[in-house]
Amino acid sequence: MAGILLVTHNGLGDSFADCAKHVLGEVPPNLKVLSVLAGDDPQQKLVEGQALIKQLDTGGGVLILADVYGATPSNIGRQLCHAERVMGVAGLNLPMLLRVLCYPDSTLPELAKAAVAGGRGCITYINPDK
Numbered sequence: 001m002a003g004i005l006l007v008t009h010n011g012l013g014d015s016f017a018d019c020a021k022h023v024l025g026e027v028p029p030n031l032k033v034l035s036v037l038a039g040d041d042p043q044q045k046l047v048e049g050q051a052l053i054k055q056l057d058t059g060g061g062v063l064i065l066a067d068v069y070g071a072t073p074s075n076i077g078r079q080l081c082h083a084e085r086v087m088g089v090a091g092l093n094l095p096m097l098l099r100v101l102c103y104p105d106s107t108l109p110e111l112a113k114a115a116v117a118g119g120r121g122c123i124t125y126i127n128p129d130k
Helices: 012-024 042-056 072-080 095-100 109-120
Strands: 003-011 031-036 063-065 087-090
Touching: 003 012, 003 042, 003 072, 003 095, 012 031, 012 095, 031 042, 031 072, 042 072, 063 072, 063 095, 063 109, 072 087, 087 109, 095 109
Parallel strands: 003 031, 003 063, 063 087
Antiparallel strands: none
């Protein structure tokens, strides 16, 4: 099973984890959050992220899901992706996270593809006339 690390602004990752708990009944043990606040030192957050990856990687690797591509959290995530068995996807949304959590036995590349498909596939108009 791959680990999942949410790297997000402020408490956004904790909110996503709480939503996952609401839907799934619990926060999966392979899910951790690295919150990045405005005043945080990115180098220190990188060290914290490396420690979380060591906790999460039980042999299946770690998928990093970051919120906004190009922002500090995704830049930290990109640096974390240099480690072996780590992949990353930016643009985190709740459908993306739920899709990934529903396929715990998938390989790391399969999870990354599921994240992108789940995130994109649930972006749609809710007004039936559009």
